[in-house]
Amino acid sequence: MALHRYPVRRLEEDPAHALDRGSWPAALPAVAHLLDRGLDLGPATILVGENGSGKSTLVEAVALAYGLSAEGGSTGARHSTRSTESVLADHLRLVRNAGATRRGYFLRAETMHSFYTYLEENPRTGLPDISFHEMSHGESFLELAADRFRGRGLWVLDEPESALSFSGCLSLLSVLKGLLADGRSQVILSTHSPLLAALPGAEILELGPWGLRRRAWEDLELVGNWRSFLASPQRYLRHL
Template sequence: MMGHVPRDRVRNQPVRRIEEYLDPDPMPRDEWPATLAPVRQLLDDGLELGPVTVLVGENGVGKSTLVEAVALAFGMAPEGGSTGSGHTTRPSESDLWQHIRLVRDFGAARSGFFLRAETMHGFFTYLEQNPNPKRPEPQFHERSHGESFLDFVIDRARWPGLWLLDEPESALSFSGCLALIALLQSIVEDGVGQVILSTHSPVLAAFPDATVLEVGEWGIRRSDWADLDLVRNQRAFLEAPERYLRHLE
């Protein structure tokens, strides 16, 4: 059984709170993405984060928009990478990041990593094309999608800072999701980093002692794992898949 993540072990969080940045003007609430209830709630009320924060919810409700905005406001590339990375191909991000302020703990690390399963191939190509002569990279392209994803986390695991992950289960099997939890939990327990991830996986949503936030048309609400729509729906499907599949005919 994996260990508990004591709150007092994770000191100096890179992001303690997210709130609206009012200089020069507030973000118009009638313009996307502020028209999304979770984004509007974040701007109106702010959002407190813990050592591990998990965002869950349906497609299109704003999970990735929120994670992406935090990454950009923290100085990361929108398609993944570390702080200061120049990796980008086709800009598609919103300007939400220009309207939020990240409240840090004093002395917190300012480095971090943003991992997006959907853009990992391009990110690994970027690393190959821009090698660090002082620190050769592992050959991520020579591994499977899931293996390379975990290899990247292992390779950077001792670097302090903020870990942002957007739907990493896209690259991972069931056992791979468990392995990722173990890696990230070790990073948090050692006081090295803070984790924010969005997911559709009930496995990743079960991250021990995480603050679980359900995102939807209602906005953002804190929830217990067993009460998540994600968990209840998948549990019901596994118990009787025929009840769902017959409606597809």
């Protein structure tokens, strides 16, 4: 059997803290699927699906269960403005690979502005930090990813495309691809972007009424919808 070196090999419900299936977020099909069956993870996992399908709920719960801050940052971050996270992390068990790193970082685009302020107010010891507030949203997001996503670790991202242009998404893909190169890092990413969903070597999970299903990039509803729109925008726009 191959020895895996990336941090987390499986997600499953903690049997000592079972979550009521009639309550939120267990009522979401994707969350129920995870709790009922567990989920084996590889080095890179991409979550795609419509708004409300549970993508952010799942990545947030993984980040919290790993020890990362719900609003972004590393295991040492204590940034919190308003607690809105679900209880899922309290019912989730992460099965770690033996000897793997416990480092990691969580980036979510919706909390980045306040997170930059937190970083300014809590500077790194002996190191000058980047002036994130002086950059555009996309530039600062990429600078933070390139600066913090280094070496081994679990790198969790929630819909980062909301901060990025087309070329910015390509730049982020380059950062993530480099992290995965030595087999000791792991990426979990939720996205609406067909570009980010194309991360080389990633397993793609499509969320919906069916729960979770593994899909090839070219078979995703996300990819098919974008292809159809770009081929004939007026077919869609005339129905608005």
